[in-house]
Amino acid sequence: MRYYIQFTAGTGKLVAEAIRSYVDDPEIIYVDDSSMIFESSTPRSSVESIPFVKNSFSVIADTARRNVDKDVIELADILRLDDLDSYADTFRVMFHIDGELVSVSPRAKRALESEIAAASGQRLLGRGMGEEYWIVGRTDFDYLMLCRRHFRPKRASKSAGAISHELSILLVAASRPQPDDVFLDPFAGSGSFPLARLMFPGKRVIYSDIDLARLSVDFPKSVRDQRDIEFLADDALTLYSIKDHEVTTIVTDPPWGEYDELPMPLPEFLSATVRSFDRVLDPRVGRFVLLVARRAADEAEKALRDRRFEIDAVHKVLVNGHPATVLIGGRPTANA
Ligand SMILES: C[S@@+](CC[C@H](N)C(=O)[O-])C[C@H]1O[C@@H](n2cnc3c(N)ncnc32)[C@H](O)[C@@H]1O
Numbered sequence: 166m167r168y169y170i171q172f173t174a175g176t177g178k179l180v181a182e183a184i185r186s187y188v189d190d191p192e193i194i195y196v197d198d199s200s201m202i203f204e205s206s207t208p209r210s211s212v213e214s215i216p217f218v219k220n221s222f223s224v225i226a227d228t229a230r231r232n233v234d235k236d237v238i239e240l241a242d243i244l245r246l247d248d249l250d251s252y253a254d255t256f257r258v259m260f261h262i263d264g265e266l267v268s269v270s271p272r273a274k275r276a277l278e279s280e281i282a283a284a285s286g287q288r289l290l291g292r293g294m295g296e297e298y299w300i301v302g303r304t305d306f307d308y309l310m311l312c313r314r315h316f317r318p319k320r321a322s323k324s325a326g327a328i329s330h331e332l333s334i335l336l337v338a339a340s341r342p343q344p345d346d347v348f349l350d351p352f353a354g355s356g357s358f359p360l361a362r363l364m365f366p367g368k369r370v371i372y373s374d375i376d377l378a379r380l381s382v383d384f385p386k387s388v389r390d391q392r393d394i395e396f397l398a399d400d401a402l403t404l405y406s407i408k409d410h411e412v413t414t415i416v417t418d419p420p421w422g423e424y425d426e427l428p429m430p431l432p433e434f435l436s437a438t439v440r441s442f443d444r445v446l447d448p449r450v451g452r453f454v455l456l457v458a459r460r461a462a463d464e465a466e467k468a469l470r471d472r473r474f475e476i477d478a479v480h481k482v483l484v485n486g487h488p489a490t491v492l493i494g495g496r497p498t499a500n501a
Pocket residue numbers: 326327328329351352353354355356357358373374375376399400401402417418419420421
């Protein structure tokens with residue numbers, strides 16, 4: 166089966182690595198910074214629940230891309246729906262080409278809609294909760310696809326300022342989770358990284374945030390009721406509750422240095438943060454995934470290298486529209 170998935174902008178490489186843990190032998194046909202097309206025998210029900218995917222689709226048919234109206238008529242001629250179950254009695258069609266919704270000629274639209282209605286037995290309805298068929302074209306992909314959008318499982322709501330569940334899972338997956346991990350997020354905020362870490366086997370998951378008392382009032386229920394997370398209110402620059410070298414993995418998102426939220430200039434704050442990582446991280450297998458504002462990335466890299474951490478991957482991502490950088494690495498031996 167061929168699938169088309171969409172995810173957080175800038176995470177294409179992280180997704181290409183993480184996807185292998187969720188689908189069988191994916192053959193990646195196309196990937197860009199926010200979407201991927203792959204073949205796999207994994208059923209649709211598993212693909213639609215991959216936690217870092219924002220939207221997923223089954224590809225029903227494709228055709229070489231020339232002229233959108235002609236291509237849509239071509240797709241109407243070749244579509245087959247018999248091997249897919251329907252979600253709903255009604256449907257609508259969307260045209261999403263090169264990153265935006267577009268319109269096509271009334272003739273092409275009608276041709277596609279009537280073929281879908283005939284093949285699926287569904288009734289056309291312009292809006293509402295029905296099934297969605299999408300015509301998708303991507304820059305740099307020479308085909309136009311007819312896709313059926315998957316049902317999107319309801320995700321827990323996130324607090325304002327929290328990192329999305331999709332990105333949290335990808336960052337945790339990038340830390341290469343192990344069953345004997347002692348995981349720490351020392352700037353844990355709403356708890357999105359510790360919560361994401363619980364989706365992988367591990368020994369301990371530690372949440373710490375200096376502002377725990379205030380933040381805990383607004384914790385989502387999924388975090389508030391969580392018995393598998395140890396909650397601390399340590400200053401990340403000292404982490405006084407954590408013993409030397411007790412932690413195997415840190416995934417975190419330090420303050421971005423805006424609105425006077427730091428007690429010292431950002432470079433000093435990052436340097437003190439990394440000194441604290443150096444103390445608590447296992448000297449052999451310690452690893453980190455650090456999400457920082459893009460403009461702070463050079464300072465963060467310098468602070469890490471000054472403490473002889475290695476950086477083995479750098480990814481540019483967008484967090485709620487703001488440029489950010491992900492630094493992944495660890496002790497020299499941890500990356501060998
Ligand atoms: C960018 S937010 C983290 C957001 C979090 N990743 C989430 O998804 O909710 C940074 C957090 O660091 C905390 N913080 C700021 N200074 C701290 C310090 N010195 N020690 C520990 N936590 C601190 C803030 O209270 C804030 O919750």
